Amino acid sequence: MRHLQNLILNTDSYKASHWLQYPPGTDATYFYVESRGGLYERTVFFGLQAILKEYLATPITHAMVDEARDFYAAHGEPFNESGWRHIVDRFNGRLPLRIRAVPEGTVVPTHHALVTIESTDAQCCWLPSYLETLLLRLWYPVTVATQSWHLKQLIRQYLDLSSDDPAGQIAFKLHDFGARGVSSAESAGLGGAAHLVNFMGTDTVSGVLTARAYYGEAMAGYSIPAAEHSTITSWGREREVDAYRNMLRQFAKPGGLVAVVSDSYDIFKAIREHWGTTLREEVIRSGATVVVRPDSGEPVDVVHQCLGLLDEAFGHTVNAKGYRVLQHVRLIQGDGINPNSIRAILERITKAGYSAENVAFGMGGALLQGINRDTQKFALKCSAARIDGAWLDVFKAPVTDPGKLSKRGRLVLLHHREFGSYRTVAVPDALARVEDYLPEPGWEHAMVTVWEDGALVQDWTFAQVRERSNA
Structure with a gap:
């Protein structure tokens, strides 16, 4: 549908107002995706690459910003026009984001981070949350692949x-x-x-x-x-x-x-x-x-x-x-x-x-079709924000539903080379790069950077995906 091709409008309405809601001094945010349990105890990760290529590979243009500005003015929401103009002018429309994920086809137990999304520009700390609606739709190919597996x-x-x-x-x-x-x-x-x-x-x-x-x-x-x-x-x-x-x-x-x-x-x-x-x-x-x-x-x-x-x-x-x-x-x-x-x-x-x-x-x-986001209880949540130069843990802990307790900190997924087990851990605040953190021997990072500042860093073949799912 051609009228749905503007990435700025590929979101929930209320996202348009969220750039005004973060604390003063916020210049970075860190989000993650997980399956919080569900019908199956393990998930087969698949589909993020297709979503990235289809939607994030197209640069934002001033015409897209114009269209979104006019839409939200009529729709009843404020619009971060200056933020989107900044992305067009400073980054040629490429989104200042860093996305890490487990390699596609990997079979991972539930309750672990499968993807992390972080902002890479101080003026665009609001961007990872803005893309939640789009990126969380990866629940669908992951859940189909999981049930099929x-x-x-x-x-x-x-x-x-x-x-x-x-x-x-x-x-x-x-x-x-x-x-x-x-x-x-x-x-x-x-x-x-x-x-x-x-x-x-x-x-x-x-x-x-x-x-x-x-x-x-x-x-x-x-x-x-x-x-x-x-x-x-x-x-x-x-x-x-x-x-x-x-x-x-x-x-x-x-x-x-x-x-x-x-x-x-x-x-x-x-x-x-x-x-x-x-x-x-x-x-x-x-x-x-x-x-x-x-x-x-x-x-x-x-x-x-x-x-x-x-x-x-x-x-x-x-x-x-x-x-x-x-x-x-x-x-x-x-x-x-x-x-x-x-x-x-x-x-x-x-x-x-x-x-x-x-x-x-x-x-x-x-x-x-006989599945939905709750089949594997998929969620995309914020786990950290940098405010006045210091990282703050961000999490929710609703007293009415302990199952919705979210993770906190800048997260990495670790895999044990010998035993095959997984751990989702938060890295120390002092580390600039999360991939530099390895707590003890035997562990390796299970995520790799797949997308950075508008560029696809990993391009998995379908044969590689199948090989991992069969491992």
């Missing part, structure tokens, strides 16, 4: 139990169907790319393009030819088998995959009579793997019943771990999929003797 660990458990090749199977076991279920194209892009940190199957084109545009990955995800209900039901109920036959003739090639939704009328009849009888030999001769997709009913029961029917029709082999692996066919369940149903389905089918490699999952709204 935990689902990967869940699916991997069942593959380790029941598959001879868990490492070769995992990448395509959770397919992103979420593009139509999100609130915007930007959400589809950021969320879709966040999922691709962990998996390689997607129908969310925006996610692939986001990984390309901001992380240099030429092709981060893959899809296969697949039917939807309209392309099957347009043949009519009486010609349902012809719709399936057309899918085979168009797309079933040796070694290939084709997915066919088969519950338009009666999924059990479709497997027994159409796939398992009329088209059985054609499926086998094609050399392809046909992926049957149920799309209605109670997922755990339907998946189990469909596996049994496909087994009756096409048979199975028994792998080295004693689990059945279907021949010529697989199944993908995309309806009603969430973390609980994935676990329930995998538990049911493995207890019934079927390998988890027989099933893949498609996840839509629950993957990209």
